[in-house]
Amino acid sequence: MAEIKYVTVGALTKYIKRKFDVDPHLRDLWIKGEISNFKYHSRGHMYFTLKDEQARIQAVMFAGYNQYLHFRPEDGMKVLVRGEISVYEPSGNYQIYVKEMQPEGIGNLYLAYEQLKKRLEAEGLFSPQHKKPLPAFPRYIGVATSPTGAAIRDIITTIRRRYPIATIILFPTLVQGEHAAESIVRSIEKANELGYIDVLIVGRGGGSIEELWAFNEEIVARAIFASEVPIISAVGHETDFTIADFVADLRAPTPTGAAELAVPHITELIERISQRRVRLIRAMKEKIAMESERLSRVQKSYAFRYPEKLYEQKEQQLDALLERLQRHTERMFDKQRERLEQLRLTLLRYHPAEQLSRMKEKQQSLAKTLEKEMRTIMHQHELRFASLVSHLHALSPLKIMERGYSLVYNEKKELVKSIRQLQIGDMIQVRLQDGQIDCHVWGMEEKQLHE
Structure with missing residues (x-):
């Protein structure tokens, strides 16, 4: 047998309450009805039933809201209330939580008042x-x-x-x-x-x-x-x-x-002016006393009584300063002249004409060194060439021909090294030291090498 799924009464009531709480139409609405079963709790809360000819609904208005009422609700009074609908979980009853209440006769005016207030506030x-300050006077x-x-x-x-x-x-x-x-x-x-x-x-x-x-x-x-x-x-x-x-x-x-x-308040202003006048007079007296004391100190001062002494002392100080200035100026000019001379020498050292002269000297020196090195290398190569020529001359076939030897070439100008390269009747060319002989092969005789 399949297990039956169920919910508890508390869970069902909580679910229904949540549905009420998220419905935007039930969050803020006005209801018109007649009060019955009105009860004013000792803690200031109001509990009552709101009804008409067709139905009724439980209502509660907490002390935080009903303290602003300008009248005392009573049974049988027809009112216009504003609030939100929710579920009271312990009993499972839905009820309205009232935030505002007005007698029915002026309910329309309050509705118009609230609507205009919200619109103007939004604007x-x-x-x-936008509030302008009030003028002080x-x-x-x-x-x-x-x-x-x-x-x-x-x-x-x-x-x-x-x-x-x-x-x-x-x-x-x-x-x-x-x-x-x-x-x-x-x-x-x-x-x-x-x-x-x-x-x-x-x-x-x-x-x-x-x-x-x-x-x-x-x-x-x-x-x-x-x-x-x-x-x-x-x-x-x-x-x-x-x-x-x-x-x-x-x-x-x-x-x-x-x-x-x-x-x-003019009395307060007069009092404030009087106080400030007293403060101003006191401050002026203190300022005058302080400045008088300062003037007295100045009059008794050495500079005020003997100004020529101060002038003489300053003259002497001025002379000392002028001497220092002159010495400093001369030292500064000397340093600048030395620096100028150093810069002039440096400029001359790096002048294009001076650099060109140094480069010419360096070029001439390098040319002499190159010529010397070339002569040395040429002499070395001449000696080596002579040695190679002598060695080559010793191995030259012409040198061998001077001793009576000759070279034989076939009709294809190939050097004949063996009789196997020739046949009877072939034309051959014999090259001697001083010329060549054209011959005709009439016969051949083979011999063993080193025989």
């Missing part, structure tokens, strides 16, 4: 490298807000208290409603057109997300990014964050905080 509008401070709201009163009060020498220029602006975004953009553009605004505060007091929505509009974000004037965003309360806050050069938690960030 680099939130990048720190602004003269003209622009404020783009409602002229009747509490925000402008707080800003004016704070600036007059902290930095009364600054001039506040109000740009009346709609900060909520259908045309608020266009009004904010116009105020920012007007502040840039004036050309002398040092810093611009854009904001309003707190409110609901709908009331603050104008500061989440894309045209407002792009107007803030394009502004040449540094902008401080002061929208709502400390916990309210808008798109304008991320794009602005600096975010203030409140309009009052924006005013404090825009200007220094």
Whole structure:
């Protein structure tokens, strides 16, 4: 019987969890539903069920995420949650791990807020490298807000208290409603057109997300990014964050905080100036005392009291230096003259005419040596030639013929050394000392050698 293959419950659950975790569609999604069975754990975690008319899903929101909620979830509340789907292995149930939660009524606004935020961040509008520094001592401070709201009163009060020498220029602006975004953009553009605004505060007091929505509009974000004037965003309360806050050069938690960030405190400036004035006076007194002491030392010095003595001493030193210079110059000229003479002699030694003369002498010497050697070699060869001639003469056939011998040649001019080379009737030629004889063979007689 074949062995049955199986998996454990734990292995199967782990496999299913892994499938959930790698699915990109389940990693980040929004779900709308009604809360039931809500439980707030003592450690700060929230456990609840999210349901609609057709199904339900278990949900958990850990303390690290729910601490930013602006409301307390309750059973029966309809919400919009964002999170990821995974499997809780001990029970094998799939559930959503919630990262954000908003009441259903404003869920669409939050979705639009998140989408715009991600897009603008990807374009680099939130990048720190685009943030402009605020001027340390602004003269003209622009404020783009409602002229009747509490925000402008707080800003004016704070600036007059902290930095009364600054001039506040109000740009009346709609900060909520259908045309608020266009009004904010116009105020920012007007502040840039004036050309002398040092810093611009854009904001309003707190409110609901709908009331603050104008500061989440894309045209407002792009107007803030394009502004040449540094902008401080002061929208709502400390916990309210808008798109304008991320794009602005600096975010203030409140309009009052924006005013404090825009200007220094004049009392602190006066104190700093006073401290620096005291430090400057002290430093100048110390410098004057030090230089006075130095002047006194100079006035009492030998050179200051008897300058002619110093001059005489320097005159003597100058004479000694001039003598040294003259001696050194003469030695240097002597050395250079010696070197020049050495170079001249060397040049003469290697001059082409001198080299040609030496080569001619060497050539004549070599020619004499060659002539002598040739005569010696010729004499030696003459002696050897005479010896060889004498030896050759002694071995010459002509010398033998002088003693009565002769040479016999056949018709082919071959030397006849044996009678076997001839036949009766052949013509032969006998060469003697003083000529030759043509003969006809009539007979032959063979004899033994040395007979």
